[in-house]
Amino acid sequence: MKIGITGATGHLGQLVIAKLKTKTAPENLVALVRNPEKAIQLGVEARAFDYSKSDGQVDALKGIDALLLISGSEVGQRISQHQNVIKAAKESGVKWIVYTSLLHAATSEMALAPEHVATEKALEESGITYTILRNSWYTENYAASIPGSVQAGAVIGSAGEGKISSATREDYAEAAAAVLTTDGHENKIYELAGDEAYTLSEFAAEISRQSGKDIPYHNLSEADFTAALVNIGLPEGFAQVLADSDAKAAKGALFSDNKTLSQLIGHPTTPLATVVKSFLV
Structure with a gap:
């Protein structure tokens, strides 16, 4: 094929x-x-x-x-x-x-x-x-901000205490490869998400634990988060999309506990701690 x-x-x-x-x-x-x-x-x-x-x-x-x-x-x-x-x-x-x-x-x-x-x-x-x-979301979408967050002394966002079931690009790539090379997936819809859900407060806490610095999470309104992203150089349209995604994550848009992704790839998805470590090196 x-x-x-x-x-x-x-x-x-x-x-x-x-x-x-x-x-x-x-x-x-x-x-x-x-x-x-x-x-x-x-x-x-x-x-x-x-x-x-x-x-x-x-x-x-x-x-x-x-x-x-x-x-x-x-x-x-x-x-x-x-x-x-x-x-x-x-x-x-x-x-x-x-x-x-x-x-x-x-x-x-x-x-x-x-x-x-x-x-x-x-x-x-x-x-x-x-x-x-x-x-669901790529863990890298948040992890890419780790160096800047450590430098600034805080994680910012507008996801409140919404739980985010992200996974790495490699996890999703492995799932796509598994589907493309095995049978039984015809006309099916798979909801794919990481095994481990976390809030941005918990994300900030993991950065703090691994960096040895106090990196709190500051929750902003969607409008203020958009403005902050534009202020650091992101195009306004892209900033609006990111802030909207965070705001909707606060309502559960990026949460799932169905474990379908790890079932497809045959092993647990990549832990948040592992990704944080790779972006702190």
């Missing part, structure tokens, strides 16, 4: 290919990327593929049996981009699409959810066999 992976040079895509190479021969894999030259280090066939350019997508997908559609990174443009890919996949004869969606997408109040819901609907209406991986 020939497996295509969109966004293969991105953080998640590279990890998926690495995991797939432990389960199938490299010649069975195709990296679908904007710039094939940047995919040379992946050690698999690379084809030019752009979410926004429908021209050429059908040819790029020919011969591919299963497609991992990693959701695009351009928030606000993903519905049309994903619909382009699904249409091209159907025309080129792709038999199965696995899509990376968002935890609780169908009921989530997060600003990120509608584009995922629309993509899921397009998949269901396409007639192609599908599997939907509704991923």
